[in-house]
Amino acid sequence: MLKIYGMPVSNNVNKVRYTANAVGLDYELIPVNLMEGEQRSEEFLKLNPVGKVPVIQDEDITIFESMAIARYLVNKTNSDLYPQDLKQRAVVDQWIDFSNIHVQGMLTRVLFNRLIAPMVGAEVDEDSLNFGLEMLEQYFPVLDNQLGVSTYLAGDNLTLADINLVAILDPAQAAGVDISGYQNLNKWFNSIKQQEFYQKCHTDYNEVLAQMQQ
Amino acid sequence: MLKIYGMPVSNNVNKVRYTANAVGLDYELIPVNLMEGEQRSEEFLKLNPVGKVPVIQDEDITIFESMAIARYLVNKTNSDLYPQDLKQRAVVDQWIDFSNIHVQGMLTRVLFNRLIAPMVGAEVDEDSLNFGLEMLEQYFPVLDNQLGVSTYLAGDNLTLADINLVAILDPAQAAGVDISGYQNLNKWFNSIKQQEFYQKCHTDYNEVLAQMQQ
Numbered sequence: 001m002l003k004i005y006g007m008p009v010s011n012n013v014n015k016v017r018y019t020a021n022a023v024g025l026d027y028e029l030i031p032v033n034l035m036e037g038e039q040r041s042e043e044f045l046k047l048n049p050v051g052k053v054p055v056i057q058d059e060d061i062t063i064f065e066s067m068a069i070a071r072y073l074v075n076k077t078n079s080d081l082y083p084q085d086l087k088q089r090a091v092v093d094q095w096i097d098f099s100n101i102h103v104q105g106m107l108t109r110v111l112f113n114r115l116i117a118p119m120v121g122a123e124v125d126e127d128s129l130n131f132g133l134e135m136l137e138q139y140f141p142v143l144d145n146q147l148g149v150s151t152y153l154a155g156d157n158l159t160l161a162d163i164n165l166v167a168i169l170d171p172a173q174a175a176g177v178d179i180s181g182y183q184n185l186n187k188w189f190n191s192i193k194q195q196e197f198y199q200k201c202h203t204d205y206n207e208v209l210a211q212m213q214q
Numbered sequence: 215m216l217k218i219y220g221m222p223v224s225n226n227v228n229k230v231r232y233t234a235n236a237v238g239l240d241y242e243l244i245p246v247n248l249m250e251g252e253q254r255s256e257e258f259l260k261l262n263p264v265g266k267v268p269v270i271q272d273e274d275i276t277i278f279e280s281m282a283i284a285r286y287l288v289n290k291t292n293s294d295l296y297p298q299d300l301k302q303r304a305v306v307d308q309w310i311d312f313s314n315i316h317v318q319g320m321l322t323r324v325l326f327n328r329l330i331a332p333m334v335g336a337e338v339d340e341d342s343l344n345f346g347l348e349m350l351e352q353y354f355p356v357l358d359n360q361l362g363v364s365t366y367l368a369g370d371n372l373t374l375a376d377i378n379l380v381a382i383l384d385p386a387q388a389a390g391v392d393i394s395g396y397q398n399l400n401k402w403f404n405s406i407k408q409q410e411f412y413q414k415c416h417t418d419y420n421e422v423l424a425q426m427q428q
Contacts, residue, residue: 049356050312061301065315068307075300086289087275093282098264101279101315125341142263 002027002073005044006053007034008208012066013054014201015167019070022163022197023077067096070160081160088155095146095153095161103143104168106135111175133177140182147184158195166192170205216241216287219258220267221248222422226280227268228415229381233284236377236411237291281310284374295374302368309360309367309375317357318382320349325389347391354396361398372409380406384419 002020004027006013020027032038032053040051048055048064055064056072063069074082083089109132113124143165146153153161169189172179180186192198202208216234218241220227234241246252246267254265262269262278269278270286277283288296297303323346327338357379360367367375383403386393394400407418416422 049359050316050353061304063304063308065308065311068304068311071307072300072304075303086286089289090275090277090282090286093285094277094279097279097282097314100311101319102264105315105319127339128342139264145263 003030003057004028005030005032005047005055005057007031008201009212010034010053011167011170011205012052014170014205015066015164016054016056016069016073017201018163018167018197019073019081019160021200022081022158023073023079025073025077067100067160067164070164074160081158081163083159091154092159092161096164098139098142099153099161099165099168103136103139103165106132106139107168107172107175107177108132110136110177111171114175115171136177140179140185144182144185147188152188158192162188162192163197166198171209174206174209217244217271218242219244219246219261219269219271221245222415223426224248224267225381225384225419226266228384228419229280229378230268230270230283230287231415232377232381232411233287233295233374235414236295236372237287237293239287239291281314281374281378284377288374295372295377297373305368306373306375310378312353312356313367313375313379313382317350317353317379320346320353321382321386321389321391322346324350324391325385328389329385350391354393354399358396358399361402366402372406376402376406377411380412385423388420388423 002025004013004016004020006016006029008014008017008029017027017029032044034053038044039048039053044055045051047057047062050064052064054066054069055062056069058072058076063072071082073079078084082092109128112122113126113129113132116122117124143153150156152158153165166189169179179189193204216239218227218230218234220230220243222228222231222243231241231243246258248267252258253262253267258269259265261271261276264278266278268280268283269276270283272286272290277286285296287293292298296306323342327340327343327346330336331338357367364370366372367379380403383393393403406412
């Protein structure tokens with residue numbers, strides 16, 4: 001059976017779990033205790049020399065990087081989540097990379113400084129935090145406009161681009177990033193969280209955080 | 215004919231130019247003057263609402279995000295640069311995302327603070343610069359080890375993962391990031407710059423920077 005290494009608090013791990021659920025693949029979630037630095041253990045570095053989750057093992061292959069894994073799972077199952085059509089696929093790839101590199105890159109700065117730094121006693125970098133918030137104010141309207149044009153990011157059907165983005169936005173609220181003013185984005189976000197691939201993991205990601213803080 | 219919007223100084227634009235060369239597609243390079251902020255003009259934002267280069271137009275489609283474009287070009291031409299085999303493709307995707315998100319993400323911090331900030335009179339963020347340098351010291355050994363295991367990043371053949379990484383590393387020297395101590399990486403880098411897809415653009419990326427500074 002497919003093995004996914006990681007924890008439900010990692011939104012990169014959730015990209016893979018949501019995708020596995022959406023394509024109907026069973027998996028075993030193998031915990032990696034990020035708080036205790038288990039991702040930097042000698043044993044884990046053999047799986048992923050970069051020392052990050054998620055990693056998967058499937059048949060004879062080990063893969064890291066969440067969206068490389070997600071693409072592998074949809075390719076393996078010939079899922080419509082990643083259209084065969086050349087141009088449709090390009091649009092899906094475009095929104096995956098925009099969300100991953102730009103939106104997640106900036107949200108990570110905010111998350112780190114507002115949520116993780118206080119938790120682990122690291123110094124807050126106000127410049128980095130403010131830069132992140134400023135860039136998100138440029139990026140959210142792009143997503144919001146797109147979700148006014150089509151029901152999902154890449155058209156009228158759910159694709160890997162939506163699964164990727166919902167996982168990216170999961171921790172936004174906890175980091176004090178309010179998307180409710182972006183009406184299309186907010187509507188899409190609340191609606192997509194009702195879908196089975198999401199609900200199989202949790203009703204809401206904030207539950208995962210609440211459990212951690214107990 | 216394929217239209218690529220951008221400038222040769224942008225390494226994201228070069229990912230697309232190198233790929234077009236490697237798959238044998240002719241293109242027209244349409245200049246976007248980044249120094250004068252043309253990527254934020256009303257006209258350009260109609261092409262790419264994110265205001266970044268590269269963007270391509272091909273037949274009836276417009277795509278942004280460099281590696282979404284590169285994947286489109288190799289899919290369109292059924293190029294071996296992006297293997298059809300499920301597992302081989304996953305390995306290529308893995309190294310693309312690792313290089314793009316982590317290596318380029320950190321190199322961009324260094325580039326910005328050492329090269330661009332002094333050029334445009336922006337404030338240098340020492341914390342960001344140092345964090346970038348520190349993370350690159352973790353990431354380069356991963357690439358160096360991999361290039362000791364196989365000739366190219368994803369095995370014995372050139373793939374999209376190599377084209378992506380060479381473009382990412384092009385401005386490293388100008389940013390004072392020395393990779394010569396990573397012997398496998400350095401050897402691969404110097405050797406790949408001799409290939410035709412690269413030489414069709416320039417003998418060395420530093421020439422492009424030298425021309426800009428004249």
